[in-house]
Amino acid sequence: MSVIYGRVVSYILSEYFGPVVEKVGTYLFKFKSSPLLYIKRGTDLPLSKIKESLCILIKYGLVTFKPNKNENIANYTLDTEKVLLIIRYPKYLNLAKKQLGDESEMIIEELLQRGYWTASELVLKVFERTSKTEVAVSLSQIKDKVIYLITSKYLTRVPYATDENPVPRLQVKLEELHSLPNIDIKVLVAHQANSTEEFPDKDIYWTVNFDRFHQDMRDQLLVAAVVQKFDAMTGDIFSLFLKQMYIRTEPWADVSNPVPALEIKDILKRQNNQQLLAFFDQYLNIIEQDNSKLIRKAGEASGGSYQIYLKEGVTHLIWELIEQIVTEKFDTKAARIFRLIKSKPYIEPDLIQQQAMIPAKEAKRLSYQLYEENFLRIQEIRKMSSNSGPTKNFTLFYIQLEQVARMVLEMCYKTLFNTFTRRVHEKFVNKRIIDKKQRVDTIAMGMRSQGASQEQLADIEEMITPPEKEILERIEKVVKKLNTVELEIDDTLFLLKTYLMYG
Template identity: 65%
Template sequence: MSIQYGRVVSLILLERFGPVVEKVGTYLFQYGTVPLLYIKKHTDLPISKVKEALCILIKYRLVTFTPNRNENVANYTLQHERVLLMLRYAKYINLIKKKFGTECELIMEELLQRSYWTASELILKVIERLKKDHNKNVTILALREKIFSLLAAQYLIRLPYSMEDKPVPSLVIKETEQFSPPTIDFKQIALVQSNKAPVDSLPDQGVYWTVNFDRFHQDMRDKLIVNAFIKKFDENAGEFVRLLLQQMYIRTQPWAEVSNPVPIVEIRDLVRKQATHQHLLAFFDQYVNVLEQDSSKLIRQSGEAGGGSFQIFLKETFTQFAWETVEQIVLEKFDTKAARIFRLVKSKQYIEPDQIQQLAMIPAKEAKRLSYQLLEENFLQVQDLKKSTSNGPNKSFTLFYTNLDQIVRMTLELCYKTLFNIMTRKNHERLVHKRIIDKKQRVDTIIMGMRAQGAADEQLSDIEEMITPPEREILQKIDVIMKKLNTVELEVDETIFLLQMYLIYQ
């Protein structure tokens, strides 16, 4: 955990929950696992405010608690990685919308907003929203099937619960219960919907469901790999890799470094059944050979029986992706010559300064300058070795080398710093133009209300003219700036995700 990371976490908490929760969260980030009274003492907040902040953080699974030595007292720990995930909520919702449709999108949106629901309450809420926002009627049965499909795909997971009556309970859940469909009573939901029965009468009360972020990250990881191969080769290569990853899940744990062997015949049969990639089917063996020889080392042959089996090497793949990302950063931050030096040092593992000048074919003075610039920015490391036991000036020599782990962590720090700057800039833009933005929101609200009442177009245009042309121009500029900042934020998050994947597999 670093200062830059902490600043991002604090800013996210401040934006979403306010200053009190941010203060408590920042303290927990800095000091780790602490009891309630320590938080009160060091934050100078009233005990009621601290409790309220902790309740909010626990509700959103951003804080966990464990019993202290004295089992009547709880220790609280901030789950800082989950705080960072809040920036990806839009991605999660978009992914679900593409795969399952609008109803599942609303289900996921409600879960992310409230953190957890019972299935029956979730159905009631989504029915209400579909009717209000989309003017669409949907049956309880249809929504139940949507929830069950999300459970089957493991995008939802049951929350742990307490099985003991203790002051500080331990929350547990059996593995078989995590994705087991709940009991949903259509008649009872209908009675609650028509206000003829209380919500407490629903049969699945106390069985709460939340979002399984791990499942989303599997999809994001797979998409990252597939897109990399599409960019490097073509759509057919990407489809081959997608099917290979799909078959991997059948026989291997999702986060395994190396998969169990996948028969290539299965992939060929799937391509034939789909009948959407005829080019891949026609040149199937050639694609297999090309991907096997690729520098990313994603697949390797593990057997020749039945046409051959291949294993997926995810660790090597993300190591290669990390190298390529770092090389691109060096290229953009410095220049092509610096990137050439970096690649040379990487390929040689250990290299003397004089060799860099010769092999990189760069003038000695410039090569030395760039090498030490890379060293200063921590893209290169240096090691001094003695030639003998004597201490003369020429009895030692210097070697340059690269340490990918260190570079990745340093790059992550740069990403967190960039992320903080982007978020700060967005807040600044909102603050500077707060008056105009608020005015625009008020006008939009009035127009929506009048449109719902069936107002004439002339009346609506009169309301729209409340925003003057100069103000409209400013709003357009703000919109352009915010879109750019949002795009950059998404791209930085993609880089963070890739680098985190590399660290996960180490």
């Protein structure tokens, strides 16, 4: 793992959990896996602070532990990938809100904030929050939402201790991962009246299943690519194929099992979507003949069955992403050279200038520039002459996509760290004005709660001068832009990691 990757992890831990937790997390990142006393020696923190930090990190699933050779001592390991997922939390909430509704968003938000919780406590907390909104929601409705999230695998059970060893092994049986908890509405109502009432599921804890959200995010990427290339109706058909795929195929399989086209037609008939039904075969034929090869015919039965090539679909998106990066980093001529080399397993420099129709000098410069930036690789081949003369070397350019993807991944980490650093710089330089604004807002909030008049509130707000207001507006715009960049970088990170996962 690179230094810049470690800096990104350290910043996220510092931003969300504070400097003490960040110090413990950074030590674990550096030394991979360590027992408690080694962490104390390496961080020079009080033992109580280290224990508290480890408890926090374990609670949020960012640190795992297992016994070392001495069964009485635990080795702690930082899950860096889960640390990076923290910046993706807003996307999980947005996806839950759009696809599953407001109550589901609240359920996911509570779990993200707390790490894990019992289903009964979750229902009560969300009910408390919804009671403060304009739309009233009953306990049974929220219970149904929780059950739906569990059955749909958006929530998963937290592993529990299966032995009484000094360092317990946390496990959960496969059948228990999404088995429904006992949520008794009568007990919930009784608990509201008397908080000492115990829940029947008090020892069963649930957390967010990030993998399930990542499936939806991958599907959204593929559907969006189809819509962008063709139209919304083509995207609707492809989306239906994806949904039916899950019935018969593992979510992260490279290639789906065959999905009958007649099955998709039956769904469209039930939806009474006459427009899609009328042109279904034409739309399906368009997707099948596309060079991305997302869908291919699997059999010659009546109506035909089709397979979805998920790995190839993601790979196609990666190629497009890297071509776009080459265009923006260099120019369109460099992108033309990159596409040409992509179409050939290996190609000589002389053929590049001929087939790309770029002047020889410029083609050579751009090719070696792409090589220096690690977008291209070189293979040298020695050819022995028939007589005793010198050997002749041939230089061939080629692209190793996985290596390029890892290099772009590192670029993303560097850009992400730069956005973090810029945000910290803006807040540090303007700390005095930001602190003043927070104090004024606190005073105004206190006076508003005491029933202060509009004139009094206006006097308080005038403590911020017009030049200071301009500076605050500028800071807000810069921070908002940096937040947007952060989310966009995370989109690229998600695509790259999905591709590397398929390998």
